[in-house]
Amino acid sequence: MSDRLDQLEARIDELRAGVRRAMRVKDTATARALRAELRAAERSWDTLVTGGLDGSPRVPDGAPQGLVTVREQAHQALTLLGAPAQPRLIAAVGEAFLGGTLRGSQLTSLRRDEERSFASSPYGRPYYLCAALTDRLAPARGLLTVSTWPLERRMVGPLSPRVDFLTCAIAVARHLSPDPRAARLLARMARNIPGGAAGDLGPPDPDRVIEAAANELAVHAERDTRDRADLAERATSQLDDRARLFGGTTLITVAGAAATAANGGAPTGPPAGPYVLGAPDKGAGATAARTKTRNTPTRGRR
Amino acid sequence: MNRLDALRGTTPQKPHDARAIAALAANPGCARRALLDGAGIDKDAAARHLGFPAPFGQSPFAITRGNVFEALVKADGCAELLRMLRELLGLPIAEVAYHDVENVGAHLRHAHTRALFDRAARDGGDAGTVYDHPLLSLDIAGHTAYLEPDVVAFQLGGRFHIVEIKSFAVIDGQADPSAVAAAARQAAVYVLALRRMLRELGHDPLRVAHDVVLVCPENFANRPVASPLDVRRQLGVLERQLSRMTGLDRLLDGLPADLTFDLLPDEDGLPTRPAAELADALRGATARYAPDCLSACDLCFFCRDEARQEGATDLLGRHVRDELGGVASVGEALGLADGARDPAEGQEEIARLLRNAERLRRECLA
Amino acid sequence: MSLLTSLARLRALDEGIAQPIATVRHVHLSARPMVFIPLKLSGEAAAPLAAVLGTERDRPHLLVVTQPRNRDLRFAWAAELAGLLLPYIEGFLAATETVERRNADPYERALDAPQLVLPNPAGVAFTRLLGRSTRFRRADGPYPVPASVPLLGRWLTYFGERAAFPGSSLMPAVTEELGRHWASGQSGLEDANLAAQLGWITEGPSDDAEDPLIWPPAGPATDPGFDAEVLAPAIESGSAERVTEALRTQLEPTWRLMWRAIDLLAGLPEGASVAQRWEHDRGSFSGMAAQLAEGAPPQARRDGAVAAASRLARLERAQAAYEVQRAYDDPLVMAEHRLTGEAFAGEVVETDPEHAEGEGRSRKLRPLVVIKTDDPVRLAPGTALGTPQRRAQGAQLVSARDGLVTLKITKGMGRGRTPAPGSVPEVGERVCYTSLTDDFQGSAALPEAEATPWTHGGPPREYEPGDEDAREEWS
CATH class of the missing domain: 2.40.30 (Elongation Factor Tu (Ef-tu); domain 3)
Incomplete structure (x- = not known):
């Protein structure tokens, strides 16, 4: 068996070198082919080295846990929050309050699936997870809402992201459970609200958070309510049912298209290379721009 | 600028980004780089085609980390960022208006940015506070480069602040100086672009603060911390370098009329021009190689190879070159040291030093 | 760098082999050096990925964080590292000599001291950060870690600070030491690549040295191509064996280079003042051990004004003495x-x-x-x-x-x-x-810490590491 292992290791090294060589000259076709071979060799190695005992193949990431589950979890989290939210926050709420195993990355394609379902049989479902709408009545990047909410709540005026954040913070404080993950989530939100956190340490005081958030809300509420009402009125008069839920224009994936042509937003990590002292003028170009995804969800960073 | 387009030939233009523009200032004396950048040539592709791929790359871990950190700073309507701006710059509580410029289609984003900033500069009080991923532009030698700062913040005393989000850590109040310097150079590009935009719109360019807001993770956690960063010096260097770029004509005048750096790409974008021919063409424009190029320029290995073949003292670094008082070749310097070569006019002093150094080394190593 | 060194570089370039710029060795070499090659996760400040270490060239110990984003595994890694480094460090405390001092009590000085040998200055800086990220941890309270972890943190912090002290040999960086003894035919920037620099000294230059497939970087940063093509898929697969094997391939070549470099340095006769500087190192090491034994708190995050000024003065004096001693020795x-x-x-x-x-x-x-x-x-x-x-x-x-x-x-x-x-x-x-002489002006008179003038922040508060220090995230 160790002979086989040796052979496999030699083969793996060879393939790896091949892949990296191909990548260096940007020969992606060869790299892809070699990579596939490499994965196969690595799988054989894994099987062999574990003696086939631990043969339980790992569930690949993103394995279907049933769309309904993810959808329902997101729905529950959004209902708890009561305001448009980003996948990241939805996942955190799901984890802290609903015992969920939701990951932000699972939510990225949700809106499109919902829109497709709505298109094929409108109002076939009791609720849809849909878009928040910008002042151009287009879907706002990375926000999820629930179709059964009043339209105003799903609008995004200039102050709305802040108002929604404060609303969410109050909701999280109200539902605070003994789960340490809930306390951590609240602490993280509290420190971004003036007067919300006593110090850096100790569990956050939910009453204090609610009071602080309400105080700041009072500053923004009037203008935000007005902005949202205006937008909702426009949405009602200008958009059909589908667009009212999922946005006036087709979904835009700005990041990809724009980035290749005009990206200056370089990845924030320092570049690396044998002689890199400062930052080379690399990485901000096409390669890095394409790999850059907005709203990258965090996962399991604890 | 037709001449520059001829240098590029049929190869599509490579747009500049902020880092590339910032790097222009790194080696201002290099005519090769000035011409390639001025013509918008993809140096990375050229280097690879020549068989000298650049030694840089970015780890996927670093890229992910950068993206995750930026997302965290901007999450929930920039909640973290607002906290920092309130603490650092005294942003009033009422100022929270958020504009996600990326909500607009790519082709409209630049125009949208102009309209937003024009309105902000005009109306002041009622304008937005945080602009996420606006799209600015800057003319580089007749070509427009589009630039995308992480965030522009307004409503701090009626001034615009560039916010630069970087994922290198600030530990006990200290960060890697080279990383900070690179961030400052990059941010200066944004400041300049935004200032020019305001000037075109008829506003006072100095409403863009020269203090940028640098946001980094603090210590070993993900928690962001903001620090002000004065980029006046970097701005000065950059403006000087850009004004020099517009003086490319002088460099162009010295080139053979038929010189071109065209890669002759086929329909798949793969270069078809014989590499040796491209190398010859590039040698037509003088480079000034320095080891620093190894961290800044895609063509570094090509130019280093050239310097090796020429036996140039540049290989050993600027310090050595300066110490040799401008003796450009290794053979010449060693000849002066051995006494095999008579010093030219003006070389007497360095020749005396080299001869002495040679004598001392021989004596000590005997 | 002087003209003499520049000339040596020119000669090296011309002859295709590095040239000596020293006739004796100016660094102390331990009989039992601890070679330590740490790797960190790209993009993170101080997230350890792996290390290979050991005092015997045919017995390297490989420590790997098989899931680098897992905080518990990271601390487990630190505990494993402590399990190897602390016995090595503490092993030097048993044998001591009594040193008499004028106007002060005699003290015990270790007869020998530990020596951590790192590949390059970046490795030294990373070791210091490892110390910073672990020394405030606590064995009790909300995020407990093994007791050995904060102790390791304090030692690594100490080694990191001492490495900044000119002439100290407690934690040398190999590329720096080689560069002090040989001039290669490349730039100082390129000399930071251990394989390339060593190539110049031994066989002559080779482009292989810059090929990360042949000679992986000596850390702490890994090759981005390796990260993308090997490490990321290995981590994603969840197979600890595969991650370990991947990192082994990145560390083994450097391990061999490190011992090769030590052999090269050992081949030079020791300079006359090396023993004297090592004696200072031994004294300093014993002082640190005594502080730990007395239960002193972990080193503060930042020096107070007086401490910073006196530290700077000491560094300058040490720098001057080191230069003079090297000239007299060589x-x-x-x-x-x-x-x-x-x-x-x-x-x-x-x-x-x-x-x-x-x-x-x-x-x-x-x-x-x-x-x-x-x-x-x-x-x-x-x-x-x-x-x-x-x-x-x-x-x-x-x-x-x-x-x-x-x-x-x-x-x-x-x-x-x-x-x-x-x-x-x-x-x-x-x-x-x-005209170079070894007698220096005494240090500028600095006030006692308690008398720090208000212009410099007033007397510093006694440093008491708090809960916040202990619970600081390490993510």
Whole structure:
């Protein structure tokens, strides 16, 4: 068996070198082919080295846990929050309050699936997870809402992201459970609200958070309510049912298209290379721009 | 600028980004780089085609980390960022208006940015506070480069602040100086672009603060911390370098009329021009190689190879070159040291030093 | 870098092999060095990925964080590292000598001290950060870690601080030490690549050294291509074995290079002052151990104003002493000063050993020596001189012209009417004199910490690491 292992290791090294060589000259076709071979060799190695005992193949990431589950979890989290939210926050709420195993990355394609379902049989479902709408009545990047909410709540005026954040913070404080993950989530939100956190340490005081958030809300509420009402009125008069839920224009994936042509937003990590002292003028170009995804969800960073 | 387009030939233009523009200032004396950048040539592709791929790359871990950190700073309507701006710059509580410029289609984003900033500069009080991923532009030698700062913040005393989000850590109040310097150079590009935009719109360019807001993770956690960063010096260097770029004509005048750096790409974008021919063409424009190029320029290995073949003292670094008082070749310097070569006019002093150094080394190593 | 070194680099480039710029070794080499090669996760400040370490070249210990984003695994890794490093470090504390001091109590000094050998300055900096990220942890409370982790943090912090001390050999970086002894035919920037630098010294340059497939970087940063093509898929697969094997391939080549470099340095005879500097290291090490034994708190996050100023003064003094000692120990280093005219060497052509100044009771013996030299002397009459040949001797320049230097000896020739035998150089002897001397001005008077002026923040508060320090995230 160790002979086989040796052979496999030699083969793996060879393939790896091949892949990296191909990548260096940007020969992606060869790299892809070699990579596939490499994965196969690595799988054989894994099987062999574990003696086939631990043969339980790992569930690949993103394995279907049933769309309904993810959808329902997101729905529950959004209902708890009561305001448009980003996948990241939805996942955190799901984890802290609903015992969920939701990951932000699972939510990225949700809106499109919902829109497709709505298109094929409108109002076939009791609720849809849909878009928040910008002042151009287009879907706002990375926000999820629930179709059964009043339209105003799903609008995004200039102050709305802040108002929604404060609303969410109050909701999280109200539902605070003994789960340490809930306390951590609240602490993280509290420190971004003036007067919300006593110090850096100790569990956050939910009453204090609610009071602080309400105080700041009072500053923004009037203008935000007005902005949202205006937008909702426009949405009602200008958009059909589908667009009212999922946005006036087709979904835009700005990041990809724009980035290749005009990206200056370089990845924030320092570049690396044998002689890199400062930052080379690399990485901000096409390669890095394409790999850059907005709203990258965090996962399991604890 | 037709001449520059001829240098590029049929190869599509490579747009500049902020880092590339910032790097222009790194080696201002290099005519090769000035011409390639001025013509918008993809140096990375050229280097690879020549068989000298650049030694840089970015780890996927670093890229992910950068993206995750930026997302965290901007999450929930920039909640973290607002906290920092309130603490650092005294942003009033009422100022929270958020504009996600990326909500607009790519082709409209630049125009949208102009309209937003024009309105902000005009109306002041009622304008937005945080602009996420606006799209600015800057003319580089007749070509427009589009630039995308992480965030522009307004409503701090009626001034615009560039916010630069970087994922290198600030530990006990200290960060890697080279990383900070690179961030400052990059941010200066944004400041300049935004200032020019305001000037075109008829506003006072100095409403863009020269203090940028640098946001980094603090210590070993993900928690962001903001620090002000004065980029006046970097701005000065950059403006000087850009004004020099517009003086490319002088460099162009010295080139053979038929010189071109065209890669002759086929329909798949793969270069078809014989590499040796491209190398010859590039040698037509003088480079000034320095080891620093190894961290800044895609063509570094090509130019280093050239310097090796020429036996140039540049290989050993600027310090050595300066110490040799401008003796450009290794053979010449060693000849002066051995006494095999008579010093030219003006070389007497360095020749005396080299001869002495040679004598001392021989004596000590005997 | 001096012109002499520049010339050596030119010669190296011309001949295709590195040239010596030292004739003796200026770094202490332990009989049992701990070679330590850490790797970190790209994009993170101090997230350890792996390390290989050990005191025997055929027994490297590989420690891997198989899931680098998992905080618990990271601390487990730190505990494993402590399990190897702490016994090594503490093993030097048993055998001590008693050192008497003037105006102070005698203290115990370890007879030998640990030596961590890192590949490069970045490795040293990373080790310091590892210390910073672990020294405030606690074995009790909300995020407990094994007790060995904070202790390791304090030691690594100590080693990191000591590495900044000129002439200390407690934690040398190999590329720096090689660069102090050999000039390669490439730039200083390129010398930071251990494989490339070592290539120049041994076989001559090779492009292989820059190919990460052949010679992976010596850390702590990994090759981005390796991260993308090997490490990321391995981590994603969840197979600890695969991650471990992947990292082993990145560390093993460097492990071999490190021992090769140690052999090269060991091949040079030790400089005369190396033992003295190592003695300081041993004293400093024992001092740190005593502080730990007395239960002192972890090192503060930042120095107070007085501590920072006095630290700076100590560093400057150490730097000056280190430069002088190297020149005295090594004619090739002294040659740099001869080139600039601050030193000269040559043959004694005439002496007047019984020359004296003054009369009667104030009569002083001042032997005269005339030296013929080819060096360009740029020293004024009256300049105090020292000589590597007779370190206790003091002299003064009388005149220098036409390649002849006259000096008078003022110290170190005995108290009699005639000089002690051997204290005055003989005609025909080769000697070297220099204005560099090892006696320094005392440090600027700094106030006690309690008397820090308000301009510098006032007296610092006693440093008490708090809960916040202990619970700081390490993510």
